[in-house]
Amino acid sequence: MPNPDQILTVAQMRAAEQALIDAGETVDSLMRTAGCGGAEYLWRIAGHRAVTVLCGPGNNGGDGYVIAEHLRSRGGDVTVVSLSDPATSAARDARAAFAGPVLPADAGPKGDVLVDCLFGSGLSRPLEPAAIALLGDLAASHDRLIAIDMPSGVDGDAGLPLNSDLPRCDVTLALGAWKYAHWLMPSAAMMGERRLVPIGVDAVDGAGQLMGRPALAVPALDAHKYTRGLVLVVAGEMPGATLLASKAAMAGGAGYVKLATAAVLPQCPADLVTVAYPLDQVxxxxxxxxxxxxxxxxxxxxxxxRLRAVLRWRGPLVLDADALMLLEPQMLAGQRGIVIATPHEGELARLAKLYGVAGECKLQTAKALAAASDMVIVAKGPDTVIAVPDGRIVVAPPATSWLSVAGTGDVLAGLIVSRLSAGTDPLTAVCEAVWLHGESARRAAPAFSAEGLIAHISASYASCL
Incomplete structure (x- = not known):
């Protein structure tokens, strides 16, 4: 069955297309399906405005010819600009079927909407100077830019631009399935609005997953504070962050939150239980x-x-912030419980170095680190990547950039431990927490604080019931 939320590598996408061909499709028929699906979106976006379709020599260019003919046959004002002659049989057939004008690369037309069909997700090398210059010139002479499958000049797996100064798109139409570059930074910032054009691709074993709204539940009729989850937050030397994490855990569904601290904390909520050390007894x-x-x-x-004492405990752990800067691999020796680590970019780099792993991008690094450390890795940021030691990957859609304020990471850590405390499996717990975090930010007014973020968790939770 098709899975509209799966994310495929370029190799997985090629294999999925080959599976369709083995089942009776052809390259030409798949191109028609993709091109006509893309044209339907473009018709709604462009209407009767002038459209220029920029076609490359490969099958992405072939998609462009199909799109152009579909728009032309419906009465659209469409012109094709060709970088070079089609180089594949399917692209040549698509060009032959287009009954409108095909202009050379130096024609320089102006219009309302530019459709980028130069190169798709399989590109692995930088665009040639002539191609990048043509794309830039045409983007500058049109009001809107729409990419078909992938903006030209982007590595489909790593999410890295292969050229500098690539134009940003207003819309990207992914063909068949999402690719990692649609959701990974820095390429995700180039995509504009993202839409998926299905072509019949089935669910693929080992595919990544785009995180969606979780299905949360009302507590059972016989629930009590311990069945809903007892969370222990261990305080450090700066009480503000632990209070934020504790308040988030309280709002995230846990039945009981304790804060282990030796200090008297200012503005501690009356319903937050504080317990004194020694930690082993707690x-x-x-x-x-x-x-x-x-x-x-x-x-x-x-x-x-204090970290060593916590790591001697065998239950589910969430390691955040300075715990990740103090952690050494030998500290986890013999740890049989679930461990979730929530590194930001700098902490991820440190952990990767400690465990001797490297990756070309955040996704590859998180996946390798999860396998090497046996921890669930929540690589935070505008492109949060969740990697499980068994190889599963979930990528969160981008949340609002207003989250870039001190304390919001503490809120996320509190939500994760809250969802984990009632026995939820770690990947589900993390996905629930990341979604609640992003949705609460969406509901908050611009320029919110971490405290302001917490105030919206309850409404976000209610939206999932």
Missing amino acids: LDDARIGAVLIGPGMGRSEAMVE
Whole structure:
């Protein structure tokens, strides 16, 4: 069955297309399906405005000829600009079927909408100077830019621009399935609105997944605070961050949140239970569902010992912030419980170096680190990537950039430990938390604080019931 939320590598996409061909499709028929589907979107976007379709020599250019003919046959004002003659049989057939004008690369037409069909997701080398110049000139002479499958000049797997100064698109129409570059930074910032054009691709084993709205539930009629999850947040040297994480855990569905601290905390909510150290005694409670350490922790020797004490506990752990800067691989030796790490870019780089892994992009690094460390990796950022040790990958759609403020990472950590505490499997718990985090930011007014973000978690939760 088709899975509209799967994300494929370029190799997986080629294999999926080959499977369709083995089942009776042809390259030409798949091109017609993709081109006509893309043209339907373009017709709604462009209407009767002048459209220029920029076609390359390969099958992405062939898609462009199909799109152009579909628009022309419906009465659209469409012109094709060809970088060079078609180089594949299917592209030549598509060009032969187009009954409108085909202009040379130096024609320089102006119009309302430019459709980029130069090169698709399979491109692995930079655009030649003539191609990049043509794309830039035409983009500048049109009001809107729409990419078919992938903006030309982008690595479809790594999400990296292969050329500098590529134009940004207003819309990108992914053909058949999402590719990682549609959702990974920095290429994700070039895509504009994203739409998927189905061509009948079935679900692919080993595909990544685009994170969607979770299905949360009302507590059972016989629920109580422990069945809903007892969270322990371990305080550090800076109380503000641990308070934020604790408040987020309380809003995220946990039945009971405890804060382990030796200090008297200002503005501590009345319903947040504080417990004093020693930490080993605090952790000796079989009812604890999950533990969070790292927010506001600091990096003193005392905090190293506090981290070691937490890692001796065998239950589900969330490691965030300074815990990831203090962590050493040997500290996890013998750890049989679930461990979720939530690194930002700098912390991810440190952990990757510690475990001797490397990747060309964030996705590859997170996947390799999860396998090497046996931790679930939540690589935070505008393109949050979740990697599980067994190889599963989930990518979150981009949330609002207003999240780029101090404390929002602590809120996310609190949500993750909250969802984990009731026994939810780690990948589901993380996806629920990341979605609630992003949705709460969407609901908050611009220029919100981390406290302001927490205020919207309850409404975000309610929207999933």
